[in-house]
Amino acid sequence: MDYEISPPSAASMLESLRAYGYSLNSAVADLIDNSITASAKNIWITLRWKGECSWISIRDDGVGMNEEQLSRAMIAGSQSPLDRRERHDLGRFGLGLKTASLSLARVLTVVSKEEKNSLAIRRWDLDYIAEENTDQWRLLKSAREGSREKLKDFESQRSGTVVLLENLDNLCAGTLEKSPADRNEFYHKIDSLNDHLGMIFHRFLSTSTRLRIFINGESEAHLVKPWDPFYSKHKATEPKPKLQIPFGETVTDVQGFILPHKDMLTPAEYEEAGGPLGWNSHQGFYIYRADRLLVSGSWLGLRDGISKWRAEEHYKLARIRIDITNEMDNDWKIDVKKSLAIPPHNVALSLVRYASTVRAEARDVFAHRGKYGKRKRNEKVGKVWLSKQLRGQNTYRLNREHPVIRTFFENIRGRRDEAEAIFRLIEETVPVEQIWLDSAESPEMRSSPFGSAPEKEVIDAARTFLEMLQGDVSTPKKDLIDEVCELECFADHKEVIYAHFGAE
Incomplete structure (x- = not known):
């Protein structure tokens, strides 16, 4: 069969590898995947602010790589996604090391060593390849001049790998080292990274003997803390x-x-x-x-x-x-x-x-504010508000069969029409849109019934309802107190009501 070899342009392809849309968070998480696959127990992430000269390193204590393995790992597409992998292998395309790193930086240096072996060093330098203009895939075997100082913590390790990212043009281009705004933005990204890694790797981090990740230090204070999305530790989950x-x-x-x-x-x-x-x-x-x-x-x-x-x-x-x-x-x-x-x-x-x-x-x-999700609600009490559909629209109506509202209507007798008019005014002017906006924008500001009210207000309101429900009916007082405590507005205040009225 007639064919020709058509290798891609080194400079163009390496620039293209930068365009996968990584953020700082997703890029660092992808690099940590490699460390976990390499059986690392500790990962140290360093992010140093120096304006346009800022740099990042990700160092681990995994099994490391020899010269041949590192050289192969630096090739784009070093492993096919169709290859069968070990169950703990977090990679897929053989691209993550290159695409994640180059999405942030123009210089990627990887230093690795296996136990009892010497250091292996490889570097992709996009500026060098562009300046040489040979369009060759020149994978350099040394770190940049002046970069060894950033790698000094690694030299005493028995094994492991460090990924050094320099010339962070997609992260720090145009920034000034002495600019408070630029510096604050950089450190804000570090805080976001901390949260992100605590979420992505929370299963690993929940057991310290399985994995520890440190950011900008090696003490307990620099550990990334796991965040469990399911809040399993809480009894109400x-x-x-x-x-x-x-x-x-x-x-x-x-x-x-x-x-x-x-x-x-x-x-x-x-x-x-x-x-x-x-x-x-x-x-x-x-x-x-x-x-x-x-x-x-x-x-x-x-x-x-x-x-x-x-x-x-x-x-x-x-x-x-x-x-x-x-x-x-x-x-x-x-x-x-x-x-x-x-x-x-x-x-x-x-x-x-x-x-x-x-x-x-x-x-x-x-x-129901978490109150009746796990038990059947007292149907005798019911809800104060009912949601209904009228003429294809959602509407909200006061429940005329609610015991307190029903008693109120019985007590006013001949003035029911006036009360109905007032109720209708309330129902037709429920600020649904404002409630929705407030709940969406500031859910933490929403209060619970009688949430900040003094205890006296709760007792006074409960007394009024007790008197309304009592009327001329000879219902045992304990049953009436139980009924008042089932009202939605008193769900969080039962102990106060029982303590006060049970003692009278």
């Missing part, structure tokens, strides 16, 4: 039944969680469970591959009906864990950055059925 979805020769493991309502958490717990991006952004599916989090909160474009599921306030307590293996990469269409996953059609159908139930239960817990 509700795990749902597990589901296994077979697909070909593989099985996808699924489990939903309904997180506690804000009213069941302290302010500190609410902030912690909300995660790096906040409650609304962290609802949905969490896809893990070999314990590494790929997708951190997304409804994956799935739908139950016409409209796709979107991140909405009333579903924010629903989080669903999905575990896949690296054998499923092609089926789930895992991308180079390992931040996108699309389930196979048959798996997606099962996920929709399962998630629909979890979402419905999460909405119920949200609507």
Whole structure:
């Protein structure tokens, strides 16, 4: 067969490898994948601010590489995505080291050594290749002049690898070392990276003997702390039944969680469970591959009906864990950055059925402020507000059968029309849009019934309702107190009411 060899342009291809759309967070996470695959127990990340001369290093204590292995690892596409991998291998395309690094920097230096072997050094320098203008794939065997100082912490290690990123043009171009604004922005990115790594690798970090990640130091204060999206440590978190979805020769493991309502958490717990991006952004599916989090909160474009599921306030307590293996990469269409996953059609159908139930239960817990999600509500009391559809529109009506409202109408007798007019005025002017906006923009500011009211106000209101319900009926007082305590507005104040009225 007639053919010709058509090698790609080195300068053009290396520049193209920079265009995969990595952020600092996703790039560093991709590099950490390599360290974990190399059995590292400790990873030290250094980010040094020097304006346009800032640099980053990722150092680990893994098994390291010899000259031949490092040379092969520096080749773009060093391993086929079709190759069978070890279960703990977090790579896929053989591109991550190069694409993640070069997305941030124009100079990538990797230094590695196996135990009892000497250092191996390789460097991709995009400026050198452009300046030489030979269009050759010149993989250099030395660090840049002046870079050895940045690698000195590595020289005493028995084994491991360090990735050094210099000339961070996509991160620091145009910045000034003495500019407070530029410096603050750089350190803000470090804070974001800390949060991101604590989320992506939380399963590894939850056991210190499995993995520790340090940022800009080696003490306990510099450790990246794990963030569990499912807030498993809290007793009010509700795990749902597990589901296994077979697909070909593989099985996808699924489990939903309904997180506690804000009213069941302290302010500190609410902030912690909300995660790096906040409650609304962290609802949905969490896809893990070999314990590494790929997708951190997304409804994956799935739908139950016409409209796709979107991140909405009333579903924010629903989080669903999905575990896949690296054998499923092609089926789930895992991308180079390992931040996108699309389930196979048959798996997606099962996920929709399962998630629909979890979402419905999460909405119920949200609507009832976490108070009756796990037990049947006293039907005798009922809700104060009812949601109805009238002429295709959602409307909200005061429940005329609620015992307090019913008693009120009985007491005013001949003035019911006036009361109905006032009730209708209230119902027709419920500020739905403002409530929705306030809840979406500042969910942490939403108060609970009698949330900040002094105890006297709670007791006075409860006394009024007790007198209304008592009327001329000879109902035992204890039963009336129980009924008042079942009112939505007193759900958080039962102990106060029982303590006060039970003693009278």
